[in-house]
Each structure stands twice: as C-alpha cells, then as structure tokens.
Amino acid sequence: MTPKTNIGDMFDAENFRTSGHALIDVLADQLQRRLTGVGPVINWKSPELEDQHWQQPLPQQAIFNADDLINKLQSDILPDSLAIHHPRNMGHQVATPLPMAALCDLVAALTNQAMAVYETGPSATMIERQVIRWLSELIGWKPTITKHINGILTSGGAQANLTALLAARQHSAKSNVWKNGIADHKLLKILVSEHSHYSISRAAGIMGLGTDAVIKVATDIEGRMDVTQLQHLHQESLIKGEHIIAVVATAGCTPTGSIDPLLQIGQYCNTQGLWLHVDGAHGASALLSEQHRQQLDGIALADSVVWDGHKLLYMPATVSAVVFKNPANSFAAFAQDASYLFQGENHETEEFNTSYRTLECTKRMMGLKLWAALSLYGVEGMALLIDEAFAKARLFADKIQADQAFELLMQPQTNIVCFRYLNDGLDAENLNLLQATIRKSLIESGAFHLTQVTLHGATWLRTTLMNPMTQASDLDALLTSIKQFAKN
Template sequence: MLAARQHGVDVWRSGVKHAPQLRILTSSLAHYSISRAAGIMGLGTDAVLAVAVDAQGRMDMADLARLHASCLQHGEIVMAVVASAGCTATGSIDPLQDIAAFCQAQQLWLHVDGAHGASALLSTQHAHKLQGIALADSVTWDGHKLLYMPAAVSAVLFREARHSYLAFAQDASYLFHGEDAALDYNTSYRTLECTKRMMGLKLLAAFKLYGRQGMAQLLDHVFALASSFADALAQAPDFELLMRPQTNIVCFRYRTDAAQSNRLQSWLRLQLLQGGDYHLSQVEISGTLWLRCTLMNPYTELKHLQGLLERIRTRTRSAEENG
C-alpha cells in the first residue's frame, strides 16, 4: 500500500516529462487549505478534485468512486483522499468509516481534516460521529477551536509513527544525527519548521486543570446549543435552516423573495456586525448565501440566540418600512 502511495511522490520529485497528473480527492465543502497545500507542493490547485456532497453536506460515496475511476481512466494517480470531520462551512462530518473502507480497498492514503471536529472524540455523547477516524493514515486537529486554546495549538497525527518521519525527512549533519530520529521530543525530524513553540504545553495545562471530562463539557454545551438553536429556526416560519447541525455550526437564512435573498442575507450580516452584539459569518452553497453561526462561547445561552432572531426581524422590518 505504501509503495502505491509513494509512487506518486516519486513521479512528482523526478520531474519526468509527461509524468502522470497527481490528484487529491476531497469534498466540495473542504477547507481551502487543501487546495493551498496542493499549490505549495507544486501540484497546482487544479490537482484537487471536488467530490459532491449530500443534503447534509457529507461526501457522496458514489461520486467519490466515480471520480476515482475517472482518474484511473485518464492515467492519473490519486495520491490521497481528504475527508472532513467537521467541515468549516457547515460543520458536516463525512462518512469516515465508508471512506476509510474505500481507501483501503483502492490503496489510497486517507487524510482526515479534523481541525474543527476531531475534539468530539473527547465526548462520550458525540465521539460516535467520528467512527472510522482511527483508520485514517493522518489527521489534522486544532486545539484552538473547540478546546478553546489560544492560537495556535495544532497537530498532524499519523496512524503509523514512522510516516511522520518519512513525510519530513531531511539530510543536514549539523542538526540531524540519525540516532536521534527515535527521540519523540525532537520535532525537527517531523515538522516543516526547524524550531517550534511548545504548543502542547497549553493543552497539557488545560487538561491538568479541567481533565478530559471538563474539556468535553465545553464541547457538549455548544453542540447541544446548536441543536436547540436549530429547533428554534425550524419552528420559525420566517427563517430557513440549511441542515441539522452535526457539530456547533448552524447555517440559516431569513426567508424573503428569492431574487433578493442573497443580497438581504449579506446586508443583515453587516447590520449585525455594525451593531456590535452579534458576530456572524456567511457561506455560499450552490449559489445560495446562508448566515453562518459558530457557537463557541460557553456562556452563550438559547435566549441570546432567540434575541439574534428578533434582531434580524427588527432590522428587516425597519428596512422594509424605509424602502
């Protein structure tokens, strides 16, 4: 399996003329960093092919198989599949178990972008949502998201430790001494940077203070709040919910004339930002603009979110009355 994965890297490094095109398959809702990484690697952002998603924003397995087969038919090498565990746009979690089975069958490297949602593994209530993540070859994870660490606390985790060294192997006798390669604390062997801050110290301090259960409670609170907020939106005839939240991200919009809808959502967001009481982002999916609410503050309550909806209603009515 490793040989099949390594072949693509060897072709890329060799610079052989007319070498096969390398491809990375990922969700159409994947974080932009996937394309950025392909660009930095010299593959070109076009090397990343978008797999369609279902109504819940999860990677469609049939389309993944279709794209993979198409690549093979065109003599292209798929070097990796990137799944999302809590994509940034909607918080959706791809079917990790099914994707892992597909990648094993096709001898493909599976990377899971768990920057946002991998922290759910701490929760006894929500860990099941990430079933299959243990089968990934590599996982990215950010502590400065759902674990409330000050930025930046990030990690790349490998199922097989030796791969963490192979990915960053360098030759410099003044720094790398071979026999030190087994020393876990020498991060120079396993990072892009030669020198790194002690990011793990922040996380260690938090776990020493709150423990796993205490940290999981923070996550459980915002997940439950997202679900309650979604209930309130579903019951409000003047609002539309994009999908049931799978993490702490809720996407919704104020119902209005379809021709003016995107413009209104964008205007509402600016009004809320200028008001200073609420901070929302926005996301465009299939040409439709949605307001995006990421629940992070452990002191946020449902009454605050109900106030958000009332603020939107007030702003909209005021705008309509003033033409």
C-alpha cells in the same frame, strides 16, 4: 518624561513581576466584563480610518514606559479587539480560550523553547509527545508507549493539512518526490469533498500539483461526502491513468460543520490501498464526548488526521496536531540534511528532534496549554464543552425551525448553524444580498458577531456556537435583531 533605556531594566525580573501583576489585573477585569456581555462584541470602526492612527513615526527613543503600555492596552487595544468571550460572539470557529491555557502561553513566550531539536526544548518536547499520545489514543490508535511517536504539533490546521498531504504524496508516489520533484508525476490527484477547507487546494498549489489536481466530490443534502460519487470518481481517475495520493475526508467541514461518513470512506480507501487523510481540524474534538464520538466512527481507519486545539479544544491560537497511524509516516513529509541541527541521518537518531517532522524550524511550546487543560479538566471536563456547544446548536436550529421568518439549511451535526431570513418578495439575488446586508449591519452595530457562507448560489447566515457563555436568550435576541434589521 520616560527614562533613558538601559539593558538592565529591559530584563529586570522585579519589573516583570510588577507589570505582570498589573497586566493580569487588567485582563481579568476585561475577561469578567466580556463573559457577562458588557460592552459591544466588536467596536466597529472602518479599517481605512483606523489605519490612519497607526502611521506613527518609528520611535528612536522610548515613547512610553511599562505603565503607559498597560494603559494603552486598556484604553485602545483591548476595547478594539473582537470580544471573543462575549456571549453574543458567534462568528468563526475560534475558541473562547480557557484562561488557564492562556497563562500557559505566557510561559511558552517567556521560556521561548525553540523546539527545533530536543536540546532547545527538553520538557516542551516531552510534553508534546505526551499530548500526541493522548490524541492518538482518542482517535483509537493503540497508545504508543514505545520510543516512536506518530505525529507533531504545528501552527494551524492549514499547515497541518499541508504536512499530511506531503507525507501522503511521499508515501504514495512511485519514486522519491521529495528529492526528485514532481516532473515525473504529472497525474497526481487528491479526492476531496466539495466542502473541504481551502487549505487542501492551497496545499496542492504549494506542492506543485496545481489546484486543478484537487477533484471535488459532491455532498449529500446534509453536506457529507457522497461515497458512491467518491468511488465513481476514483474509478474514472484510474481509467485516466491518474494517481490519487490521498482521499481527504472532512470531520466538521467549514461551511456547515458536516462530518463525512468516515467509516464508509475508510473501508473503501483501505480496500483500494488509498491514503485516507481526515481533516478533523474542527470536528475531531467530538472524540472527547461520549454523546457525539460515534459521528466519527471509522476515523481510526485514516492514515493521517489533523486536529486543531484552537477550535473545539478551547485553546488560544495556535496549536494543531498532525498524527499518523504509522509512526514511520510522520517522517515522510520532510527529509532534510542540515548538519548544524541534526547530527543523525536516520529516524532512530532524530526521534526527539521535532523539526525533522515539521515545516517549522523554531516552533512555539504549544503542547503545554493542551497538556495543562487535559490535566486540569480531564477528558470528561473538556467533553462538557463539546456537549454544551453541540446542544446549543441544536437548540438554535429548533428555534429557527419554529419561526416562519427563517429557513434552516440543515440540522447541525456539530456546532455550526446555517440559516437565512426569508422574504417572499425578493428574487434569489436580492435575497442573498439581504443576508449579507443583515450580517454587515449586525456586526457594525456591535451587537453580534456572525458569518455568512454561499453554497450552491445561496447565501446563508452562519453561526458557530462555541462560546459556553451564549445563552438561549442570546439566540432569541439574535433572531429578533435580524428581523428588526431586515425591516429597516
């Protein structure tokens, strides 16, 4: 029998302490098991069948106490989660989060700093500004020790890209689009690589430009934007009387991890007066690494950069930065009149009120975990993670190339490796089907998590090697399992 609920118990600090210790014990045990590869990567169950277990009546009274909750987590919920820290988890670009950063997220949850304006999150605001200054310094923009900060943290790279493109449009369009709408601006376009993330065309849709406003630039065999084609398409667009609001370069494109030639693109954009946005959601973290940062040469020429912490900065989701070279542009995306929140009208007065610059009003205190990680491990420590992930991708590529059963799509530029199992007896369509079937079987077996991507009609298996626990033996085991599954 669970006792009747009372408000005092709901907020009891001692209960919180006791349950908190018990919960951390459960999580630490699970972390340990997963780091050492105990159990499946995914406890695969059909979503249709699982859904039937989550159709309970709405509880009118308590149905369990805190201990029951922890037991439920331990018995059902945690075992049925994707084992992100498992060495054989090689699927999406989702960080294996640093445990200390996860603890910071608990602080964010309990203190619940709404962050819309300074007074709803004084220290949270300051920490966020500190993080933005650090990221800007890594990009190569002069550290802003002045009052004016040049960006914000927001929930996810998709939203960060939208924010940057709204700013780009407001900056480049000939009149105030925020206020007057786009009726007078039918020909606003965005130039972007064919491998750009879908959030760019989705942003075009949201912004009322229509997804057809996104002009796709072809890539070379290494998946990088072809700069000659970019120039050609830009000139063609000028002849048609179109107005390019931004060129979007991708640093670490989603399908292959390729990094567009930022220096060449930046030089072209700068001479043509084009806004350059770099979607570095995945790859901007290479800036931390002495070994790999030269791949991002030219990023400082950008007008705006997006950088996800919950990818290669090893943060729990979500924390994404959108930063602008010119601090004034950080106000360009949104211009709101809400006297219940903002008492000032100008940027000077609203400098410390983050919601002037974000889509979000209430916003999680997401800078804390990033500030903590950079403080605990420094750039050098965080770079170890990048170097390790990129080296593992190269090692895996070498293993694939050395095995005649497989074809490697391209040498990895970051930590994403695409490859396929070969079978001479199959036509193109069935070879594609085989990759998809192998992947499905591997996931449903619980042995590995990996993804797939279709490029120019060919389906490739895709691994994102960002789990520091993955060893060479796990990569060998993946190739062996693929061969076995293919034979079966």
